[in-house]
Amino acid sequence: MNDKVGIVIVSHSPDVAKGAADMVRQMVGNEVPLAFTGGDPGGGLGTSVETILAAIDRAWSEKGVAILVDLGGAETNSEMAIEMLPEDRQGRVVVCNAPIVEGAVMAATEAWGGATLDEVRRTAEELSPA
Amino acid sequence: MTTTLDAAGRRALIETAAAAVIARADELTALDQAIGDGDHGLNMKRGFEAVLADLDAIAAKPLPEGLKQIGTTMVMKVGGASGPLYGTLFLQLGKSLAELAPDAVPSRAELAAALKAAIVAVKARGKSEVGQKTLLDVLAPVQAALAGGADAAALTACAHEAAAATVPLKAIRGRASFLGDRSIGHMDPGARSSEILISTLAAIAGGNSGAAA
Structure with a gap:
């Protein structure tokens, strides 16, 4: 299970977070570790x-989490x-500068193909204006 | 001016500061409704209520440790961007004062140095600078006044003027930045909550417990 980069979706709205995660699941099924969270x-x-x-923990992969x-x-x-993560995990979690829905789908698709954390992030960030 | 700050003193300090922010939750929320997402008052109230729930344990710790616990509590409980920003402020104040003798009152120089380091940490956390309509616009001039020898009344006046000076600024960071020019003409809620904290603490240091502006 841990051979693919994990994806975490963080929205202000629990509904947006869940909706984006539903779209990711539809694209890549259950092979990519995925967690979402929303709400204060x-x-x-x-x-x-x-x-x-907690979401980072649920989606944890030795290859990292986007x-x-x-x-x-x-x-x-x-x-x-x-x-606030344990030191050995800090370097393996990144925040992607990308739109949440499109970014999550693109990142998860890249992760599903076995890409590294850096590749996953770059693919998601291609969606952002330079 | 007392020469020691024991558990009872720390308790009073934290309780008064927390109560001052909680009492102004509606005002902070109203400011945030004008230019943000309208939750600053509620978020700060939730954070400081969580601090009050642990008040005895926090006050029992040496000041630096207590400050760090307040920071962690704000990070975990506030919810908005102000959680990590205020959390980072208190965490760094605690780290900077780590060498403080037990129950000692930090000197002006120690406080000014700690606040300076905390401002650097808050800037990094928010990827922000002074002049962008944030809490930094209050913290930075207050730090300069503190370092320059200002007394409690002067610090309070400085914080008040600095918060008011955020009104004509255009927001560059945070939710208010989406409004662009429309953020002009409103006081920044984070600047106001910083002013409340500073004026309350200055009042205590100056011997007028609770007489915040």
Whole structure:
């Protein structure tokens, strides 16, 4: 299971996170480790470092994990979560600068083909304007 | 000015600062509704309520350790971008004051150096600079005033003026940046919450417990 890069989807909205994950599953099935999280610790719209850490754990792969985020707070909280990981995992988790839905689908497709974390990130980030 | 800051003193300090922010949650949310996603007050309230829930344990620790626990609590409980930003601020303050003697009151020089390092950490966390309509626009001038010898009243005035000075700024970072020019004319909510914290702490240091602006 751990021969493919994992994908984590972090949205302010639990519905957006789940919806994006559904689209990823439809594309790549169950072979890519995938987790999603959305909503703040009070149950409102927002993101939570605690649940992002848990999602990274669920999608963990020895090849690393690529995170796709929506708005700014999701990025800041994801970067904070990465810093709070055990040291041996920190270098193997990246936040992709890419649109959340398209980025997740592209990243997962690349991961499904066995690409490295760096390749997965580059493919997702090709979607962003330079 | 007391010469020691024991567990009871730390408890009062944290409790008063947390209560001051919680009491202004509605005001902070209203500011954020104008230019952000309208959750700053609620998020800060949730973070500081979580701090208060652990108040005895935090106050029992030496100041640097207590500050780090406050930082971790803010990171975990706040939810918005202000969680990692304020969390990083408190975590770095704790790290910078690590050498503080038990129950000692940090000196002006120690506080100014710690705040300076914390501002650098917050800038890195938010990929932001002074002048972009964020909490940095309050923290940076207050740090300069602190380093320059300002007393409690002058620090409070500095924080107040700095928060007001975010009104005409255009947001470059955070959700407010989506508004572009329409962010002009509103005070930044993070600048206001920083002002509340600073004026409350300055009031305590100056001997007027709780008399925040």
